[in-house]
Amino acid sequence: MSTTSSEDTILYDWRSMHSEMMSSKGKENHKPQTVPQKETSDADEDSVLSETKGLTDKELRLKLMELGECPGPINSRTRATYLRRLCCLLQESNKIAHHQKQLDKTQTDLQYSPELCRALQTFKLPECQADEQALCQQFDQPDQNRKWREGIIKSSFNYLLLDPRVTKNLPFRSHTMIPHECFQTFIHAIFYVGKGKRSRPYSHLYEALEYYKGDKTSKKLCPKVQHILQVWKAGQGVISLHCFQNVIPVEAYTREACMVEAMGLKMLTNQKRGDFYGVVSNWQVKRKRELGVHLLYRAMQIFLAEGERQLRPLDIRQ
Known part of the structure; x- marks a missing residue:
């Protein structure tokens, strides 16, 4: 039986629920209706692939520019290279976001004794x-x-x-x-x-x-x-x-x-x-x-x- 890693689990405290209402009404002592989670790296990769799939050359350029890149001409010969670059940038961005969530959780914990x-x-x-x-x-x-x-x-x-x-x-x-x-x-x-x-x-x-x-x-x-x-x-x-x-x-x-x-x-x-x-x-x-x-x-x-x-x-x- 696999276990989740504490580094990959996002924890919420009851105070964060003040402004959130659960759309699903789970029953106690029943298996929660959740989708099995993959390892974080696999999930990130799937997320990145979904973000880059089907992008036009113009959309690819805009995505790269949003992430601080200055791409050259994008055509049939350079497209694959720029797609790989975009994937790398998106994965780095996801890691930073995940790290920030962990920092936020740590700050919450610091408010206890x-x-x-x-x-x-x-x-x-x-x-x-x-x-x-x-x-x-x-x-x-x-x-x-x-x-x-x-x-x-x-x-x-x-x-x-x-x-x-x-x-x-x-x-x-x-x-x-x-x-x-x-x-x-x-x-x-x-x-x-x-x-x-x-x-x-x-x-x-x-x-x-x-x-x-x-x-x-x-x-x-x-x-x-x-x-x-x-x-x-x-x-x-x-x-x-x-x-x-x-x-x-x-x-x-x-x-x-x-x-x-x-x-x-x-x-x-x-x-x-x-x-x-x-x-x-x-x-x-x-x-x-x-x-x-x-x-x-x-x-x-x-x-x-x-x-x-x-x-x-x-x-x-x-």
Whole structure:
């Protein structure tokens, strides 16, 4: 089974979808309707051949001049030479454009925290198993005499909202991608990180549903609701990934805060940073962010194992 190269894959983040609506309405857990991609060099060659095929001598001259050439007379004897020259110039132009797209992606990654940016670029993940264990141990049997926020019932979890126009059924596609690409795509698809509770698992979507049905109106919606509505209007469903379940509220809040810290508010629709509790609250910011990167990677593993499920308005009507 062949894998795609990270250098040849163009990645998009959820913010680039604000002005784009998908024309196709893909279904989750079905094979995406995509045309198999050739290697980049073959694709470039095919593109170049299609651009040069059937050109008249006049069109050939104009193409060469657009690319900075000053061709001499083009006739039956010189035409083949100038066509080869045009092909070379077009291939060089395509390589430059591809390189620019990669630079743009790198600039996007630089807006995440330094710790997550490093993981996205090098796929070197921080070793935080011990830190996560320290977080779990404190809240597994919490001090009964201490007053914890929202109590100590283990009914909370974390959730990540993902844009399906970015994931494009990542669990299905992951078998033909390298892990590094999977992680990049997963991170770029996240537009909200939150904490939920078992009694109302979709409470974060109910507000958007009211606006969708017209029960509520507002001139200015919060960014999260705006993005949910945009996904629905594109004919797709929001992906609500539930993870780290059956924990007390303060543990879920702490995990949420670590992941938000790693992502950075600029890269999310969250309006504020999270709250840290217990031992984690005393850690340095760098350590919190590294734990956040670790948790995000673990969340991706859950997503790949469970598969992509989209939630449309009909799926969550009360």
